[in-house]
Amino acid sequence: MTLRITVIGTGYLGATHAACMAELGFEVLGLDIDPEKVAALSAGRVPMYEPGLGELLLKHVAGQQGSTGRLRFTTSPQELADFGDVHFICVNTPQKKGEFAADMSYVDAALDSIAPYLTRPTLVVGKSTVPVGSAARLADRLAELAPAGADAELAWNPEFLREGYAVGDTLHPNRLVAGVRSERAEQLLREVYATPIAEGVPFVVTDFPTAELVKVAANSFLATKISFINAMAEVCESAGADVVRLSQALAHDDRIGAKFLGAGLGFGGGCLPKDIRAF
Template identity: 60%
Template sequence: MRLTVIGTGYVGLVHATCMADMGHTVLGIDLDALRIESLARGRAPFYEPGLCETLQRTLESGHLRFTTSLAEAARFARIHFVCVGTPQRPDSNAADLRFVDAVIDDLAPYLRELRGWCLVVGKSTVPVGTAARLGDRLGRIAPQAEIAWNPEFLREGFAMQDTLRPERLVVGVVSSRADETLREIYAPMLRAGTPFISTDLPTAELVKLAANSFLATKISFINAMAELCDAMGADVMTLAEAIGRDPRIGRPFLQPGLGFGGSCLPKDIRALVARAEEVGLGESVAFLRQIDEINTRQRRRAIALARELVGGSFSGRKVAVLGAAFKPGSDDVRDSPALAVAAAIHGKGAWVRVHDPEATDNARADFPGLQFTLDVPKACEDADVVLHLTAWPEYGEIDPTGLAAVVRRPVILDARHTLDAARWRSSGWTFRAFGRPCPGGLAGGDSSEG
């Protein structure tokens, strides 16, 4: 089928590339001419495993190309996916819907000039009620055009497989024709057994926000348990394993650590709370405010424990930070807990050097006051403490004995609980982690200092 994808950010570029790889003929649209020029040469603007190779392959096959013209998009296809961003508004916790509104306003006049039915499919994460509002707006300008909503469930670092082999497909539609069209687009997934959930617009909008809120709740829950473990001498990793064995709970996302960041979970739970308050149901989701606060507190706890490990003051201390991306498998540094901790420690007088295998350029652009290196030993040279803040697999392969030879003091805080504590301690390191007993005292720390 012929499709357009409007917006070539993270969601849009992955969707366009994967749809083209499935055999559809896809036109990607973005207002940024420099980005379009770069994409046309096969250069992705961000790191995602498998994306660059697929982008180049689909460009060469002719199944994918790019333009800045919405007029061309309207002539090219009858199905248009909207994948623009909905960031948090600068003046509140609500979602900023300017970009999705602009797409409808700018595309609709071109659709009006065409004869025949067309479908505009939103994939952006939006508050409940947005799709219906946009549908009315679209229908007033282009009566033959229809709205549908098809939320994405991508995990950065796994986005290609999540698009091509999704766990479920959810569509919100107002007609059987829209339902049938989306089933045709996703036919390869349906033949492979992917569940297809067809519902109304409000439910489709709410699914993504509800899913992210539930995942955020699991993360903050286990981090709250880690605080209790610190106070009581218990082991949060054993606790997570034990309760995760209950099929009603499940082990995924019960991973204690520095908490969540990125462009989705933090802003999505805030947007859900803001929308609930708008309709008078703020009390129903008030617990999500606590989830957000627990998550933010993890960063303060990391700073407090690092301060304890360097003797009570950061002034003049050298701190090595392993990780800048908000999660492994990505170069995304938006709301990165690792960089928030690194920047706060730098602001308290420490000399901070950061390593990350993929996110160095983005991190340097956002935090020019920090030092960066592409070499782990260089990052740790003469360090008073090493902070493991992003769980890249290569950090688990570090030789603790070799690294001990370059630091000033062999002290490490594993804020992601992915390093082998016994291995590091047997190599002479003082090893600390939230919610885990350690020789000589508890692993916690006063979290009162920001």
């Protein structure tokens, strides 16, 4: 029987993940605490700008003419728990007010909302970007709160998608990272990602802390490249050199590469600054 997938938190990451899971052939149910978002997505409207996502939503969302009907949305945690075999947690982890740390209250609330309804063997998969150590803590909490006990397992599967390329990055990622504690959890994730794995996408199996750290290590490395070339721009300015030609010359070395090596304003966006501060 084909796995049934759920997505908890249908914002940027979750809406994309839900639509892409439907595209991969799964029946998908998305949950959000924001009823307006659920209504918009159910009507086939994407509440943010992301190329290709609107088309994918219309192709799969139930009730749209000619759609596969594989994708639905709800505000009911119980409906979600009853429906799914594999539950992806995709809620926000913003910077805490007045601190550098990540605010884990949304992840905790998401787990707490579904766990009491998990009565049969399931896999809960964290995708949100979290501080190292979170998965171990959440696994204990899940086993404690879920009626299924130890049969309600946790895995960590960080997400590396880029805004503007979210659909392509989800369907054809450059790697998949699976932080697991059991063979069963690994096999379930291999089943979910069977299509990209068959395309040759590397599937890297790790423990929980390594999976959590891969995400923040990747972000830190990218931020370092941007900061590095900006520091070189300052040196170039003092020395009367040309940082654009410098970075072109550096990029010919494939150990360095050309990406994230354009001097400019620095980095921003919704994730990089908060993730690095939290790390």
